Amino acid sequence: MRAVGLTRTGGPEVLEVLDLPEPEAGDALVIETAATAVNPVDLATRSGQIPTSLPAVLGWDLAGTVAHAPAGSGFRVGDRVLAMTAQLGTGVGSMAEYVAFDPGFVARVPDGVKLEEAAALPLAGVTATQLLRGTPDRAGKRILLIGAQGGVGAHLAARLLDEPDAHTDLLVRPSDLPAWQERRAGRPGGGAVLTEPGDVRAGSYDIVIDAGGAPALFDAVRPRGAFLTVTPFSAPDPATRPEVAYTLISVELNREDLEDVVEAAARGVAPRPELTVLPFEEAAEAHRRLERGGFRGKLLLVP
Ligand SMILES: NC(=O)c1ccc[n+]([C@@H]2O[C@H](COP(=O)([O-])OP(=O)(O)OC[C@H]3O[C@@H](n4cnc5c(N)ncnc54)[C@H](OP(=O)(O)O)[C@@H]3O)[C@@H](O)[C@H]2O)c1
The missing domain is CATH 3.40.50.720 (NAD(P)-binding Rossmann-like Domain)
Structure with missing residues (x-):
């Protein structure tokens, strides 16, 4: 599968589309990614300002559909979901075609919220x-x-x-x-x-x-x-x-908080940032746009 990652830190040019094995299913929920969002923490991780082990897949935010649901998780294949993977703490980057994550930190995307809109929500x-x-x-x-x-x-x-x-x-x-x-x-x-x-x-x-x-x-x-x-x-x-x-503040994984945020979006009371959508291959361009400052809205990367 394709994933946005890096094998060394540096400028936006170090970002690559890596070819990685699909994640093992096991006890984790596997999400087929529809969209991921770029956040300032991704830029700081890529540049080396925040240390991370390498090679790394980047990204904290994603939304997509369940591709594998472990027994007892409460999810079914095809459910629409979002997650904040907290890449720095968990080592799980969201910018991959398939992401395996603890189902306890995954929330459903209500009807009326598009997956791209949902991907813009988690970390912020x-x-x-x-x-x-x-x-x-x-x-x-x-x-x-x-x-x-x-x-x-x-x-x-x-x-x-x-x-x-x-x-x-x-x-x-x-x-x-x-x-x-x-x-x-x-x-x-x-x-x-x-x-x-x-x-x-x-x-x-x-x-x-x-x-x-x-x-x-x-x-x-x-x-x-x-x-x-x-x-x-x-x-x-x-x-x-x-x-x-x-x-x-240091943000923490919390499913209830994630649910609150996406439910606020469903009620129309969460912000609706303008979305700029680029393919994984343009991850470096996405980082350049954010690094310049003055960018407004949310930049999404899609597989
Ligand atoms: N501690 C945590 O757990 C945690 C969690 C999430 C985010 N963060 C951090 O929180 C910050 C905000 O994240 P974000 O996702 O909201 O980033 P963002 O979308 O890039 O927003 C930051 C905004 O702050 C503005 N800004 C910067 N300095 C300002 C100033 N002196 N006066 C007024 N506005 C100013 C920027 O404007 P310009 O574009 O015009 O410069 C930009 O619009 C980032 O540094 C991020 O790394 C930390």
């Missing part, structure tokens, strides 16, 4: 769900969300803007302003769309959530407030403000 959606679980007490608070236009940020914004008791300001790039003013209009939560980090006053927020990578805005949270970030390579030093509750 599950990270946002787990981050919000880390900030339970949001009513009456002033919140700043940095990078609302990104994959994780859009899932967070979709949830926060529906909270009538919270005041959430969104910080986006200037070019994202019109789209985000439109999305924010008519939503129950209060708050504004900002584009200039320099306009953010020090100490003016109870909670700052960084889904983009703006460590300088650590200052924006008030003393005894909370700062949560998902960007380990662009995070402030928590020791510089010990009076702030600091959390660096």
Whole structure:
């Protein structure tokens, strides 16, 4: 079978379509991949910024149909499913024609959600769900969300803007302003769309959530407030403000969270990123497009 992977780290050119044996069925659920999504972690793994054992198949997100269902898994051949394989922790890359994975971490794709739409959801959606679980007490608070236009940020914004008791300001790039003013209009939560980090006053927020990578805005949270970030390579030093509750999120496998995300998509309340679909053979081009910055939506690779 074909799989997008690498035998050495480096620039996008190290990506290859590898020819690998199909995975052993056994106790694992085997998914015939319809689509996989490219995430920033794939770029960091490919470049060597995050160490991984080689050779490796890349990718965390996929959706497809069940090709083999072990007894007792609750799945049948042909079921439409999605999964987050957490490649760095499990060693299972999603960018392969067939992916064998623990059925306990696979969720069904409801009717009405296309497999390509589902493939765009897992890592970004599950990270946002787990981050919000880390900030339970949001009513009456002033919140700043940095990078609302990104994959994780859009899932967070979709949830926060529906909270009538919270005041959430969104910080986006200037070019994202019109789209985000439109999305924010008519939503129950209060708050504004900002584009200039320099306009953010020090100490003016109870909670700052960084889904983009703006460590300088650590200052924006008030003393005894909370700062949560998902960007380990662009995070402030928590020791510089010990009076702030600091959390660096590390996403974990969780089937219920995956189900919540795909069910939100079925109800039409999850973000619907514009999808750009390329074949496995154009994986290097996909990485180049993301690496340039300014890409919006989700880039999918299909077998
Ligand atoms: N810790 C974890 O478990 C975990 C899980 C998932 C993701 N992540 C990390 O979280 C980050 C976001 O992931 P993602 O999938 O959402 O990536 P993404 O879709 O590329 O979104 C990131 C967004 O942040 C924007 N951004 C960067 N710096 C900004 C700033 N100073 N102000 C405003 N916006 C800014 C980017 O805009 P431009 O394109 O214009 O630069 C981009 O739109 C990545 O670093 C990823 O590796 C971590």
